[in-house]
Amino acid sequence: MNSNAVTRDIVGSMLENLDQPASLGEGGDVVAASGEKGRSLWQDAWSRLLKNKMATAGMIYLIIVAVMAVLAPWIAPFSYEETDLALGAVPPDTLHLFGTDDLGRDLFSRILYGGRVSLMVGILSTFVSVTIGVVYGAISGYAGGRVDNVMMRIVEILYALPFTFFVIILMVLVGRNIYVLFLALGAISWLTMARIVRGQVVSLRRSDFVEAAEATGVTRARIILRHIIPNTLGPVIVFVTLTIPQVMLEEAFLSFLGLGVQEPMSSWGTLISSGVSAMETYPWMLVFPCLTLVSTLFALNFLGDGLRDALDPKASKD
């Protein structure tokens, strides 16, 4: 089997496996229904996660934020781009929940729309990073020997480069294209992912059950797909929940520098950026975007911590 095919298989399985959290929900119900039935490790992890109040709260909060962002065009009380110079900056009141900015645009609506961009950056960039990282790491770990050596040295060299700087140059060269931003941010965060996956695969490759599968004549592709990849998913999922906030912060940072999304589109980063310039006169323009971003990042981190404890119960203290 050539390496291309392997790559495709891995990507394919990853796409399937990204659905995993969704199917976990059904699993939890099955357990409650009958004790005789098999309880998979996923179901165990899911029930442990639900016991963690902070993680559950974080998850619920994230779902609410995501749903509101997705539904922004329908639930936003005002347009995000139409200015009302006559109105100008109004402090929060019952009509404009979060107030308006200096151009008279409703801040609540702009935050809703900004959430679309920020969350999309988080999810798509992380997806890019997971795709590259898992494929690269799995190949490196499974191939072993010289291939592994070379591939990991490349990762180390890339680690040493100042990536934020590269993204800035790239954005300047290509122009402020939102999709290039997704790609660029994803492309800088796959290194750690590749290392994590590679480490997992190396230890799994020599595990007894992989050897047992080899001894029963199961093909390599099946071994990677059914036996190795699922066993690496725990750390991958945890890392994903920690990569999303990191990428969102990067986007906020780039937008703050004026390299992110373009006006009149907003992201939480651009809103904070314009809030900073109006900080002294219209403080609500800074406070609300900041609160949104920070609370979302907190929620993601709580969920990430909860997932880590749930997926690796041996690592937690209690």
Add this chain to the structure above:
Amino acid sequence: MGALLEVKDLRTHFFTRDGVVKAVDGVSFAIERFETLGIVGESGSGKSVTMQSILGLIPTPPGKVIGGSALWEGRLDLVAAPRREMRRILGSEISMIFQDPMTSLNPFLTVGQQLTEVVTAHRKVTRAEARDIAIERLEEVGIPDPAQRLSQYPHQFSGGMRQRVMIAMALMNRPKLLIADEPTTALDVTVQAQILELLKQLQKSYGMALILITHDLGVVAGVTDNVMVMYAGRPVEHGTVREVFHSTAHPYTDGLLRSAPSLAQSRSGDLFSIPGLPPDTSRLPPGCAFAPRCPHVNEQCRMNVEIPVRKFSATHRSVCYQEHLP
């Protein structure tokens, strides 16, 4: 018809930073249909590596089968066979059971998924058919409620039950040869006896050949027809159980037999053990590898590179200068 499996002069070396470890260095044996062969030796004597070499499961690098052959049914050399061909035979004609049932099952898949995978990897069967075979096998290895158990995960099974699952998995395609690599080492003594009894009984009902790797001579005496004793990557004595146990020819075998505790032994007496440690196979002495630990050693043993093979009967042979031991 020739032997089911005939291994000739198999050599597997591991090329490590500290030198070449000659884990298997000239192993020859044959096993007939329906025969049971026990391979005995201390840890590191090359028992498991011999089997891994035959099945193409040696991690390469650092390991490499550098010589010899393993002729399957007189038609296919397993050592030289292409990967595809090996994959066809593994799990269908030859199956293997591993030492530690606790780690040999994938924790993320149900027992049923893992059992049926073995069938679907080799035969065109529907899911329902594969499932039926799995239920049948679980029943045969003595797992109650097999249909229920299929949907459970490995962690819901005890060690003994898992080893039964591993046996069922090995039997899914009715192999002609079953290799059990220390199948009872990781289990309780009471469970060990059950598993051995099960293996013995299945070997008969399936009419398969069985290679039992162990360091426990008691296991060999109870289960197998023939015994091969290995030391430092080479066979030192080979014969029927009766011959090896009652007219022991090699001092190493003698040492192993005397190391086994017995109830007849006086309580005060210390348990016998062979002095010294198994040698590092990357730095073997020139003559007999057992010479430094052997009570009957003489100058020939240390000097001669080739120790002669003595034949005592059609089946019994020993690699030693020594006549039958007193």
